[in-house]
Amino acid sequence: xxxxxxxxxxxxxxxxxxxQEIDKDLxxxxxxxxxxxxxxxxxxxxxxIGHAKSICLNFGIARHYKAGCNLRFDDTNPxxxxxxxxxxxxxxxxxxxxxxxxxxxxxxxxxxxxxxWAVLLIQKGKAYVCELSPEAIATQKGxxxxxxxxxxxxxxxxEENLDLFAxxxxxxxxxxxxxxxxxxxxxxxxxxxxxPLMYRILHRHHHRSGDQWCIYPxxxxxxxxxxxxxxxxxxxxxxxxxxxxxxxxxxxxxxxDGEAVPVRPRQIEFARLNLNYTVMSKRKLLELxxxxxxxxxxxxxxxxxxxxxxxxxxxxxxxxxxxxxxVARRDNGIDIALLEYCVREDLNKKAMRVNAVxxxxxxxxxNYPEDQxxxxxxxxxxxxxxxxxxxxxxxxxxxxxxxxxxxxxxxKFFRLGPGREVRLKSAYIIKxxxxxxxxxxxxxxxxxxxxxxxxxxxxxxxxxxxxxxxxVSAKHAVDAEVRLYDRLFMDEEPDGHKDxxxxxxxxxxxxxxxxxxxxxxxxADVQPLDNFQxxxxxxxxxxxxxxxxxxxxxxxxGLRDSWAKANK
RNA sequence: UGUCCCGUUGUGUAAUGGUAGCACAGAUGGUUUUGGUCCAUCUAGUCCGGGUUCGAAUCCUGGCGGGACAACCA
Numbered sequence: 054x055x056x057x058x059x060x061x062x063x064x065x066x067x068x069x070x071x072x073q074e075i076d077k078d079l080x081x082x083x084x085x086x087x088x089x090x091x092x093x094x095x096x097x098x099x100x101x102i103g104h105a106k107s108i109c110l111n112f113g114i115a116r117h118y119k120a121g122c123n124l125r126f127d128d129t130n131p132x133x134x135x136x137x138x139x140x141x142x143x144x145x146x147x148x149x150x151x152x153x154x155x156x157x158x159x160x161x162x163x164x165x166x167x168x169x170w171a172v173l174l175i176q177k178g179k180a181y182v183c184e185l186s187p188e189a190i191a192t193q194k195g196x197x198x199x200x201x202x203x204x205x206x207x208x209x210x211x212e213e214n215l216d217l218f219a220x221x222x223x224x225x226x227x228x229x230x231x232x233x234x235x236x237x238x239x240x241x242x243x244x245x246x247x248x249p250l251m252y253r254i255l256h257r258h259h260h261r262s263g264d265q266w267c268i269y270p271x272x273x274x275x276x277x278x279x280x281x282x283x284x285x286x287x288x289x290x291x292x293x294x295x296x297x298x299x300x301x302x303x304x305x306x307x308x309x310d311g312e313a314v315p316v317r318p319r320q321i322e323f324a325r326l327n328l329n330y331t332v333m334s335k336r337k338l339l340e341l342x343x344x345x346x347x348x349x350x351x352x353x354x355x356x357x358x359x360x361x362x363x364x365x366x367x368x369x370x371x372x373x374x375x376x377x378x379x380v381a382r383r384d385n386g387i388d389i390a391l392l393e394y395c396v397r398e399d400l401n402k403k404a405m406r407v408n409a410v411x412x413x414x415x416x417x418x419x420n421y422p423e424d425q426x427x428x429x430x431x432x433x434x435x436x437x438x439x440x441x442x443x444x445x446x447x448x449x450x451x452x453x454x455x456x457x458x459x460x461x462x463x464x465k466f467f468r469l470g471p472g473r474e475v476r477l478k479s480a481y482i483i484k485x486x487x488x489x490x491x492x493x494x495x496x497x498x499x500x501x502x503x504x505x506x507x508x509x510x511x512x513x514x515x516x517x518x519x520x521x522x523x524x525v526s527a528k529h530a531v532d533a534e535v536r537l538y539d540r541l542f543m544d545e546e547p548d549g550h551k552d553x554x555x556x557x558x559x560x561x562x563x564x565x566x567x568x569x570x571x572x573x574x575x576x577a578d579v580q581p582l583d584n585f586q587x588x589x590x591x592x593x594x595x596x597x598x599x600x601x602x603x604x605x606x607x608x609x610x611g612l613r614d615s616w617a618k619a620n621k
Numbered sequence: 622u623g624u625c626c627c628g629u630u631g632u633g634u635a636a637u638g639g640u641a642g643c644a645c646a647g648a649u650g651g652u653u654u655u656g657g658u659c660c661a662u663c664u665a666g667u668c669c670g671g672g673u674u675c676g677a678a679u680c681c682u683g684g685c686g687g688g689a690c691a692a693c694c695a
Contacts (some may be wrong), residue, residue, distance in 0.1 A: 068635065095695050130694060187693055196691050198623045244626040244691050250676045253693040296625065296690050326626085335695095359660060377644065379634045383627050384688055391633075391645050401658060436658065468654065509654065516667050521654045564637095589655045616656040 056457045069380035070348040071321050075287055081522070084286040084316045087272050087411060088120035091285050092146070093276070096138035097126045098335035099350040100145045101356045102392070109375035110323070111289055112151040118170065123283055127273050128161045132257040139260070141350070141511030150368045152229040155218075161261045162614070168222065170278065170308050171233060171251055175214045179307050180209055181279040182217040183234045193239075194247050200240035201247045207236060210429045221254055224267045225388055226252050235274075237303065249273055251384045255467040258396050276299030278308065280318035285302035288318045292327040292382065298322075316392070326378060327386045330540040330556055346559065347541075350598075353607050354541045354563050363593025364538070365584055365609030367403070369394040389540065393610045400584055400592045405440060406434045408478070408523045408573040409606075411535055413452035415527060416499040417485060421449040429509060445573050447480050452528040452571045457522050458488070458499055464618075465503070469499065469519030478588060482507035482514060488540040521587040530571040533604035535593065571604075577601060583610070 079086060090111040092102065096549045117124035128134050143157065162518040173181035183206045185193065195201030209217075221231055241247055251274040276297075280288045298320050305317065316531060327333060341347045341355070349363065351359035361371065366380045376394040378387050419534035426445035454471070469475050483501040491497040507514040544550075544558035576585070579595040587593050591611035599605040 073637085081641090093695095097695075127695065133694075190692065190693080191691075194691060196623090198691095200623095201691090229693065240691095244624090252694055269693095271693075276695085292626070293689060294695090322626085329632090344664080355655085377633080379644095381627090381634070385633060388632050394645060397657090405663085406655075406657095433657085435653095467658095477656060480654095482654095518654085520656080523655075586655085586657085589657075591657095612655075612657050614656070 059527045069323075070382070071110070071114065071289060071323065071380060072117070074319075074321055075118070076398070077425065078273060078286070079610050081127060081336065084126050084320075086116040087284070087286055088115070089316075090114050090120070090289060091125050091158075091280065091283065093125045093127045093160075093279075094134070094155070094201055095130070095131070096135065099141050101333055101335070101338065101355075101357045102328060102361065102482075103333045103356075104145075104278050104372050104376075104379075105149060105358055106326040106378060107152060107289070107291070108146060108149060109372055110380060111280035112146075112153075114287065114289070115154075122151070123155070123158050123285065125158035125160065125279060125283065126348060127272060128259070128261065128278070129256060129272055130258040131269065135427065136260050136262055141359060142212055145362075146320075148360065148362060148368055149371060158279075158283060159261055160270075160279050161259060162202055163279055164262060164266055164270065165277060166282065167275060168268075170304075171270070171274070172215065172218065174235065174251075174304075174307055175218060176211060177307060178211060178236065180235050181209050181234055182221070183207070183216050187229070189216065194244065195239070197244060204234070204248065207248070207288065211594065215288075217341055218252075221252065221268050224256070226254055230258055233306070235300075237300075243296055243299055245273065245297055246303070248377045249300060258363065260309050273297055273300055274304060276598060277304055277318065277479045279318075280567040281305055281314075281316075284316045285318045286316055288320040290320060292322045293324045294320070294326075300407055300607075313393075322382070324382050324385055326391070326512075327384070327387055327546075328356060328389055330389050330547075331544050332542070334548070337539075337548060337555060340556075346556070348553075353536070354538050359541045360378050360508050362582070363594075363597055364607055365400075365582070365592060366396050369397050370399040372426075373399065386454075386546070396592065397612055397613070402436050403434075404584045404586040404592055406431075406435070406586045406588050407576055408445065408525050409533070409535070409576070409585075409590065409593070410452040410454055410523070410525050410530075410571045411567050411587075411590065412453045412455040413525075413569065413571045414458065414499060415499060416451050416453050416524070418449050418451070418481075418501050418503045419486065420502045423449055425449065426529075427480075431509075445479065445575070446526045447477075448526045448528055448531040451477070451497070451524045452527055452530060453522055453524050454586075455496070458485075458496055459522040460496065461476055463482070467518075468522060469501075472609065474516065474518050475508075476509075476518050477524050479509045479522050480519055480524070481505070481509070482512075490604055522568060523590075525571045525573050527571075531574055532572045533572050533576070533606060535567045535570045535606045535608065536596070537567065537608045539563050539565075551609045572604065579604070586612075 092111045112122045183204050193202045234248045237246045239247045250271050252268045255269050346472050351363045353364035412586040427447045429447045433440040457468040459470045467484050476482050481503040483503045487500040489498040504514050541561045541563045542558045548554040581597045583595045592609040593606040596605040
């Protein structure tokens with residue numbers, strides 16, 4: 054596998070228990086020393102940050118062992134799956150920096166083989182056609198603490214089962230009329246071994262196989278064999294599939310019938326990622342999309358890969374996050390602050406510093422010549438000298454942030470107020486002489502004088518100030534819309550309440566649109582998804598819909614703000 | 622009242638019979654033309670009881686607590 058992720062941009066972690074298990078298998082000489090993993094999404098929604106953990110794990114294992122990782126779509130349910138999802142999943146994986154082995158695989162490619170194996174099981178007396186209704190099967194199945202009852206159809210002859218199953222495939226029956234079940238043990242303590250469904254009738258168009266089939270294999274009858282067919286050595290998945298493992302092994306045992314095979318998949322489970330203040334189920338995310346609670350799967354408030362991308366997260370930051378959350382088997386709840394830390398950490402080194410005033414108030418430097426414009430030199434990124442310098446225009450009238458002025462400021466306030474002095478970043482030190490309020494009592498204009506000898510880079514004034522403000526020259530400013538985001542939910546675990554719907558915890562202020570923002574002219578021709586640090590504010594990325602005549606920026610994450618914290 | 626899985630600072634995660642470490646979060650101080658970054662310091666943990674052992678987070682055992690499993694979903 055050769056891909057971007059093979060450049061270790063972060064310390065490679067290989068200490069989790071899955072690596073240790075693989076090392077053991079290798080030491081025992083299993084699978085002829087081969088390693089092949091796989092990422093097996095169902096194309097029924099967009100990928101989210103929880104999938105990113107799995108992707109980084111599976112592709113990361115492949116990278117570590119110089120092996121491959123397959124992408125396989127587990128597309129056995131045509132009622133929920135769509136090509137749009139197939140496409141988005143591929144895009145997201147590639148964006149994250151990974152490359153799968155060969156062509157993408159599809160469980161639907163194995164339908165014919167799976168059908169043959171189903172026939173084999175019937176022939177061996179290990180599967181039968183059942184005609185019970187879903188409700189009847191549910192009651193007959195028992196509960197985790199009480200054994201189930203055998204179906205009256207359980208002991209049909211092999212010939213009758215073969216005939217019925219062939220006619221199921223031929224389309225002689227309606228949806229739900231008949232199913233194929235494995236004949237295992239209705240009293241098993243493991244519910245999945247109580248004669249599980251193998252095939253159901255679904256007269257539905259499939260996104261790949263079209264109308265070729267009207268019976269579709271269940272996931273449980275598909276997954277293990279798909280892994281086997283592809284030669285997957287380590288089938289890494291989340292904990293909820295642990296109880297399925299005996300069933301996968303049972304199917305394979307029946308099919309292999311004692312035959313020694315070079316590679317047999319070994320399933321290893323790990324705990325899924327939980328992030329606080331959000332939900333992480335495709336069903337719930339789909340609901341947010343369908344009910345227009347968010348603008349789509351890639352709404353920047355969504356925990357989807359596409360949402361995070363649009364929000365301004367980088368692939369590196371998400372990989373770093375996956376690395377830091379680790380892999381284990383205990384339930385976990387990750388603090389969203391860790392994700393934010395990762396993106397700040399990455400963007401701090403990469404993002405160009407620019408000036409943007411989100412809530413502007415005009416400031417007039419009364420002793421600065423009316424028509425003078427000076428080009429002030431400023432560093433693009435103090436963390437990376439190679440990013441160089443640029444110049445920004447300075448003039449008599451500028452915009453500063455409303456928050457940077459207080460009429461009656463406390464002693465610890467290092468910004469502007471009557472009689473106070475501050476440095477304008479990359480420009481002069483100014484002193485506030487006066488200000489004006491509008492009819493509503495809001496500060497509408499601030500009047501200052503500047504110290505000509507305090508020019509940035511050649512300051513001979515000897516003046517010392519505590520605060521530095523960002524600013525934008527009024528006549529050179531470009532207008533922009535800036536979208537601020539807060540967490541989508543106000544509760545740490547919105548879907549963790551038994552009697553309350555997760556939507557009750559939606560944060561009504563999760564999106565704030567600022568339409569009167571003033572940016573330095575450099576930002577006039579940005580490309581969608583370009584990352585910047587708006588000096589003193591945070592990291593922002595141009596939205597996918599941003600255009601030169603209507604600039605739109607999304608706030609990725611704010612800078613750490615010890616002033617705001619101290620004032621809480 | 623079944624089977625299986627899991628309990629390490631607030632949150633994650635290491636330590637695989639031998640000094641309980643790291644990261645995030647939190648606190649304090651220093652540097653700073655971003656109240657950012659960076660640097661330094663601090664806070665805080667092996668669920669409980671018994672056993673094995675020179676020695677237990679680790680092995681055994683009994684509790685307690687949490688999770689998964691009863692879709693013609695994956």
